[in-house]
Amino acid sequence: MVNVAIIGASGYTGVELARILCNHPHVRLTAATSRQYAGQPLAQVFPNLRKKTDLICENLSTQELCARADLFFTAVPHKTAMDIVPDLLAAGKKVVDLSADFRLRDVAVYEQWYQKHSAADLLQEAIYGLPELYRELIRNSRLTANPGCYPTSIILALAPLLKAGAIDPRSIIADSKSGTSGAGRAAQVGSLFCEVNDGFRAYKVGGTHRHLPEIEQEINTFLPEPVRISFTPHLLPISRGILSTIYAQLQPEFQQADVSLLYEQMYAPEPFIRLLADNNFPATQYVRGSNFCDIGFKIDSRTGRIIIMSAIDNIVKGATGQAVQNMNLMCGFTETAGLETAPFFP
Amino acid sequence: MVNVAIIGASGYTGVELARILCNHPHVRLTAATSRQYAGQPLAQVFPNLRKKTDLICENLSTQELCARADLFFTAVPHKTAMDIVPDLLAAGKKVVDLSADFRLRDVAVYEQWYQKHSAADLLQEAIYGLPELYRELIRNSRLTANPGCYPTSIILALAPLLKAGAIDPRSIIADSKSGTSGAGRAAQVGSLFCEVNDGFRAYKVGGTHRHLPEIEQEINTFLPEPVRISFTPHLLPISRGILSTIYAQLQPEFQQADVSLLYEQMYAPEPFIRLLADNNFPATQYVRGSNFCDIGFKIDSRTGRIIIMSAIDNIVKGATGQAVQNMNLMCGFTETAGLETAPFFP
């Protein structure tokens, strides 16, 4: 049993990490920090956890934290993460960071989209925690930068095509739709039930969402010359789930069977990717609560475009489940440990 | 007062037509037909209409219908409409047809996407009922083909750009999301609450949705050579509303101010189009229950693309409200009569 701790347990990522970890066969959850709820049982902050954990939220110093666990999930906002992670690493701990602070390898890009980076030396060391792309590196990593939710859905959908040069990368348009849990648990008017319910909208339109550089970074690892893509996030009136609908010009030599083969070659052995049969398209309700990423595609011969669709649960494969998958790799556990329950429907 | 009737009153389009017409200042709703509910008060089929209408659903012959009204809304499925409409016209009646039967001017295209057309001679006469494009023709029409919901949202968003040659039409991709009322009131598993709630998916992907030829027909009226576009419909877990997110390559000589001007020139006088200020994007919840189409756009200088977003209530501006707007024009009423209430939020 490995002792693990959650730093920043009061958000939706925190509660979901606790939910998964309290049934994990190989770890013991030993601390959950929260300034706001310090002193309160975690199961009082999130009553779904009653009878599943006795943990009390605490406001701990890094030193106290280091005495508690050997692997840490930092589920704090960007900027806060970069203040904590170096000390944890210095104490010999492993870290899965769920913030954006260590996802971008180029400090200049980070500083353009976020703010000054105070631990830039770690950017080269941190491994982008998408196991389907970086499994072996993650195994040997002490710092995994857990990917953003939108990037996970988009990069997994595109990787086999990019790898094979099957699409024109400059033509990529990702139209993504996310459930409201992606906005976090902060009390703000825009996330109120009455503002979101029975409605739908785009936001951060026109290449302004901070997940964009992360998406482009990973797309560009497959390309000789970097491209810029279009990405539009939307807010769905659902709690969990991201569906990305991605358009690209297909190279004319690729047919339906070729594309299927590309996906199968890359993803058939993957425990958490489910490839859909022809004319089957993913839906968020079929991955709900699970670490699966469902991928389907359709070639539109009228326009020469391919439309790839992927569905994930934004707080599982898009955040906490992937974080546990990364932990499993970093700790030498079975990769699927703690993540084996089926999606719940309805 | 003009007597009007609804043929096919038992669907969501039927009830919404009744809702609007029962408060319309210049018409009297004199008949509502329904085979399934014949003999039942319409307000029993749709209890929201209690105290608003005493109409009894009837199963009427065309001859009986003709004695009842001077203008007809045919809210029946395609194929059924083409069986009824010619007789109504022959009897000297005006028709706003909400089916797809008279929307496509080219019978070959119709028969490719639907089935054999039995009233093809009316295709050239029928006016595509988008008042923002065909107002004067509609005024003089006896048969208006009320546009589909998706086409309304997409064509209105694109028209000013196409007219000015501001975008590369071959690059158009329309990613549209519709509320579930668009699927109608038929009892089918895919429309059950538990199948739709807290979920999201695409359907009819890859250029297979029947609204596509209608969209392309109208786009191509602006172009010297016809193009084919990409269109992907999605199913939203909301009752009402369509949001279309539309991508196109912007011609480099057009800047933000130029594009704004194009929209203002075409739409500033329009009573039912609301142009949004820079960095304001439409949302379905702000047009709910109204005949408005909200349009916003954003230029992405990183990729040279423009993203146009439009929001309508799919069963108002996307169906019944537009039908009433068309009726107002055909009958010489004020165009906004009966359609003046504000959208309801929340």
Added chain:
Amino acid sequence: MVNVAIIGASGYTGVELARILCNHPHVRLTAATSRQYAGQPLAQVFPNLRKKTDLICENLSTQELCARADLFFTAVPHKTAMDIVPDLLAAGKKVVDLSADFRLRDVAVYEQWYQKHSAADLLQEAIYGLPELYRELIRNSRLTANPGCYPTSIILALAPLLKAGAIDPRSIIADSKSGTSGAGRAAQVGSLFCEVNDGFRAYKVGGTHRHLPEIEQEINTFLPEPVRISFTPHLLPISRGILSTIYAQLQPEFQQADVSLLYEQMYAPEPFIRLLADNNFPATQYVRGSNFCDIGFKIDSRTGRIIIMSAIDNIVKGATGQAVQNMNLMCGFTETAGLETAPFFP
């Protein structure tokens, strides 16, 4: 045309008042106050109002307000209302107050449930604004205390039975369920989409909700000796609507037909009450967006109880619509003016 103003326009009650008033045939909306949004167009705060109103939110003194309008809707929190209303009345204005400050006639009861009352002298003058009970008094009133949403749904459902002595009043249990708009637009965790969506709960259980004294006050006007009743509010994952399910022991001499007659005698002439036929039960989705109160009942011969159900739109008949109905009475307009649109479904 009468000039009217909304004091406190930034909540869901404010936007809904504006929505109704901007289509009202006899009034002109001349001011909307909001400290938080002062200087912003109301249609920017609530984009559904675009093209329907040009009003700018203002932070006005009472003196400035008095120059603007002759009738005021005070849509501010309790305690704030009692600071403003006396000055408006002193200036000769009429007021429909949507807060709780003038609903309770007994200052001791008010102070027990709220806090010290600074304008207690107005409590005897204020008329409880339930037109179905106090129509004539409202007509002559300069200060109408607009009822709470839950009380409206419960009192209307019970009045005919209480008046006739048809039930044992000590046995009354009101189990009420409200949409989330009832919680207002304040940014608080408990009202976030993810907290409310796909969930359901009771709150303020056991006689602790502040609407209780108001309900009991009105029930007790029908009784020789005051009773206490049970009332449990619940939070529904919908935006609008209250359904109250009310239980009481029926006096054995009353049968189905007798009870129906009681309701018809009292409510048949009422424009906004719809009595349902036997075995028809109200649903919030059939009153959505309207000023209707739908009432149905069922006698359970097994237990001797009657179950009465009522449905209203909590922000229309439960707040703003009723406020406009009161204004119509106070200004001598047709009682239904501005409130005639049908409920929207779906």
Added chain:
Amino acid sequence: MVNVAIIGASGYTGVELARILCNHPHVRLTAATSRQYAGQPLAQVFPNLRKKTDLICENLSTQELCARADLFFTAVPHKTAMDIVPDLLAAGKKVVDLSADFRLRDVAVYEQWYQKHSAADLLQEAIYGLPELYRELIRNSRLTANPGCYPTSIILALAPLLKAGAIDPRSIIADSKSGTSGAGRAAQVGSLFCEVNDGFRAYKVGGTHRHLPEIEQEINTFLPEPVRISFTPHLLPISRGILSTIYAQLQPEFQQADVSLLYEQMYAPEPFIRLLADNNFPATQYVRGSNFCDIGFKIDSRTGRIIIMSAIDNIVKGATGQAVQNMNLMCGFTETAGLETAPFFP
């Protein structure tokens, strides 16, 4: 490993049984029958099960079924169950029946509420599968009648009070609200998304719901003389969850601490019951996807009533989870096996 089969796998109960069983440590799911989907992979009917099960839906005779498994879940409608179960028992199999056919011990009551019973001789043998009441009997049973969803929520909430004589049983009123999955997966207008979404209503009002005799049967086991109670079901616009709000006159000698003690004495050792602290009330969103029943109460000293609230997931503790709990008892497994995952929130 015990081989188990699901008879009637095409409803929401079927898919949820499969979801739980495919991760159960001690069983192997060997057959899933469905007339409608025979020949189709279960994971095609319910795509959430992709990669979790390879089972093909089959239309099997009882004889074929008996060759496949040793314990059967009959998830078929009432009347169908009574045709199958006797043969399974005759073949020496164990059965957890999820229909209503074996829940009522008195054949006369069954035939009054349902129809003629063709296997009435089994009614006395069948054990009512509420482990918190009948654990030891279930262990030794070969036929467990899995309780209805509403009865589970109501009986568990009342049992400790009834056992101690703490309430007047004639005063019991159960106001219950259920998610839409309770209506099953049949294609019917009343279950369509647009009919249910953003709405709320009661149904089967006044002692007419078929779960009532089952509730009264179990309540009356605690009483010297049988009583009749009031029960009103409502339809919530959520997929999963039941909240019951139950009212009863508390005997004056019982105070808060006494009542708490009654619940603790009976339920403290129960793995699936969570007792809430004072002034904490259950919510369906905190039991979602789990086998927990959360119970809270509040004494209203103003009226002398106690209000007890319970929350369950209607398709887990209200159906499939409880069925697996019963199977665990009948097979000698750990009672919580396969049911240990925490509820998911949000």
